[in-house]
Amino acid sequence: MSKDQFDAAIGVVPPSTVDVEAVLDRERRRARVRRVANPWTAAGAGVAAVAAGAVLVLAPGGPAPSVVQPGAASTPPPSPEGCSRDPRPTGAPLREKTDVVADRLTTALTDAVRQRLAAGTTLGVHTLGQYPKGTQHGPLAFYHVFSAPVAKDSTCSGGEDYFMAAASTTEKTHKGNVWAIVTRLGGSAGPATECSPPPEKMQGSCDRRTGPHGETIVEEMLTTPGGPTANRVNVTKADGTGLIVEAQNVAGDAKYGGEPDMPSPPLSLAQLAEVALDPSLTLYP
Numbered sequence: 098m099s100k101d102q103f104d105a106a107i108g109v110v111p112p113s114t115v116d117v118e119a120v121l122d123r124e125r126r127r128a129r130v131r132r133v134a135n136p137w138t139a140a141g142a143g144v145a146a147v148a149a150g151a152v153l154v155l156a157p158g159g160p161a162p163s164v165v166q167p168g169a170a171s172t173p174p175p176s177p178e179g180c181s182r183d184p185r186p187t188g189a190p191l192r193e194k195t196d197v198v199a200d201r202l203t204t205a206l207t208d209a210v211r212q213r214l215a216a217g218t219t220l221g222v223h224t225l226g227q228y229p230k231g232t233q234h235g236p237l238a239f240y241h242v243f244s245a246p247v248a249k250d251s252t253c254s255g256g257e258d259y260f261m262a263a264a265s266t267t268e269k270t271h272k273g274n275v276w277a278i279v280t281r282l283g284g285s286a287g288p289a290t291e292c293s294p295p296p297e298k299m300q301g302s303c304d305r306r307t308g309p310h311g312e313t314i315v316e317e318m319l320t321t322p323g324g325p326t327a328n329r330v331n332v333t334k335a336d337g338t339g340l341i342v343e344a345q346n347v348a349g350d351a352k353y354g355g356e357p358d359m360p361s362p363p364l365s366l367a368q369l370a371e372v373a374l375d376p377s378l379t380l381y382p
Contacts, residue, residue: 184256
């Protein structure tokens with residue numbers, strides 16, 4: 098949907114400071130989060146609308162945008178009236194400020210990934226590391242995705258609250274990418290805890306096992322014949338941290354198809370599991 102189509106759908110409105118394109122991008126990012134919950138569902142990606150450290154949430158035809166400051170609270174605010182299910186994470190609130198969490202996770206993820214990449218592999222920026230729109234984060238630099246829940250037609254949209262990081266990888270002429278989500282348990286961005294079959298015309302494998310400290314580990318591989326391959330590991334830790342780490346053998350994004358840029362993703366399922374199980378990758382140090 099273009100901005101003109103969006104304007105036509107909601108009718109004539111007074112001048113607003115809301116970035117409509119950013120709102121649409123947020124919806125595309127939410128689609129990617131739904132893909133995280135069901136990894137075999139193809140979806141797009143985007144970013145949420147953020148201004149001055151707050152998130153603007155717009156429901157077409159609904160009330161004016163609400164401004165919510167990100168960060169955990171000891172007592173979560175009530176769900177918007179009309180929401181049958183609160184989409185926000187239900188895990189324990191964070192004990193650190195979100196920028197401190199992001200910096201700490203960035204160091205931990207970067208060290209864990211670099212130790213396992215092939216010798217000579219370099220990390221670069223990736224389009225999935227752009228948040229909010231137009232703000233590019235460095236390779237494997239975590240950023241906090243946050244939006245308030247909004248009631249619409251007896252359901253809830255929004256409620257995003259997780260950390261994400263991404264990087265491109267280059268080894269000689271071979272290109273790939275790695276990305277990760279770290280979140281409190283519950284909510285729309287939580288890791289898979291059970292295996293699901295691949296969709297029609299795609300091939301895949303899935304294995305569920307228990308980690309050395311009681312973690313739930315779901316290892317998934319999805320490929321399109323002649324197209325890209327994605328390795329993904331979902332880990333649910335006993336302390337309430339959920340992680341999804343993925344590696345793809347394309348420079349861009351595997352959901353767009355196309356020919357792979359390297360024979361296999363830059364990290365294997367076993368290596369991704371080692372990364373996710375790193376004790377430093379936690380929301381509760």
